[in-house]
Amino acid sequence: xxxxxxxxxxxxxxxxxxxxxxxxxxxxxxxxxxxxxxxxxxxxxxxxxxxxxxxxxxxxxxxxxxxxxxxxxxxxxxxxxxxxxxxxxxxxxxxxxxxxxxxxxxxxxxxxxxxxxxxxxxxxxxxxxxxxxxxxxxxxxxxxxxxxxxxxxxxxxxxxxxxxxxxxxxxxxxxxxxxxxxxxxxxxxxxxxxxxxxxxxxxxxxxxxxxxxxxxxxxxxxxxxxxxxxxxxxxxxxxxxxxxxxxxxxxxxxxxxxxxxxxxxxxxxxxxx
Numbered sequence: 001x002x003x004x005x006x007x008x009x010x011x012x013x014x015x016x017x018x019x020x021x022x023x024x025x026x027x028x029x030x031x032x033x034x035x036x037x038x039x040x041x042x043x044x045x046x047x048x049x050x051x052x053x054x055x056x057x058x059x060x061x062x063x064x065x066x067x068x069x070x071x072x073x074x075x076x077x078x079x080x081x082x083x084x085x086x087x088x089x090x091x092x093x094x095x096x097x098x099x100x101x102x103x104x105x106x107x108x109x110x111x112x113x114x115x116x117x118x119x120x121x122x123x124x125x126x127x128x129x130x131x132x133x134x135x136x137x138x139x140x141x142x143x144x145x146x147x148x149x150x151x152x153x154x155x156x157x158x159x160x161x162x163x164x165x166x167x168x169x170x171x172x173x174x175x176x177x178x179x180x181x182x183x184x185x186x187x188x189x190x191x192x193x194x195x196x197x198x199x200x201x202x203x204x205x206x207x208x209x210x211x212x213x214x215x216x217x218x219x220x221x222x223x224x225x226x227x228x229x230x231x232x233x234x235x236x237x238x239x240x241x242x243x244x245x246x247x248x249x250x251x252x253x254x255x256x257x258x259x260x261x262x263x264x265x266x267x268x269x270x271x272x273x
Contacts, residue, residue: 009085010079012078014262014263017255020255021252021258023064028248035053036242039057057237057241071102079096080099090269092269097258097262098258108254109247109254117240119240123236
């Protein structure tokens, strides 16, 4: 392999290592801090936006892994080929240092960061079923109230009142044929069924009064639980991103050191030797 080809491979390796270094610096200084700021600014009960940011964090981590792995592979491949096909007197140590610089970068980057990235990738979205359940509870009508209303309608149909006047001028109230009773209005006592209706009205009012505070309480508790869950999810993902940011910072230092060695070595190859 000619010297021009080897020099081209060296430059390609230098470019790949430079792209890896600049990518890590941008992610540690700009991208990840911006993502942390956006997640911190989300209101606790805005669950949809929080789930969107969680999905965005997953996509960002997955994409950064692909980019970092691809650039690391290119840099290592080019510097290895350059060292292998260089003449014996041009096999300088900087090529070895530059070739192992990218893998060391990934090692320093993912030594502790990989665990936190896996936590984010496996993180489930915040559930909003509590909020839905609270809205259902607020619009729920007790079955006992419904049954009381049905019984009242049935009894109203059974007790069909018919007023009539006999020859002596007395008025009568005729109940349904099932009861078989007809009594004058002047002497008829209160019907047990009517008294039963009045008692059911009292029971219905009491049940409604007891049901209202329970409905409001369950809705309140559901919102509190949802807010607590969203707050904990925000805190956890922000802490994970902080650890990932520190890992990217370490990786950028290692990659920057390897890039500096490669630049100095190439400068010596092209201009001093």
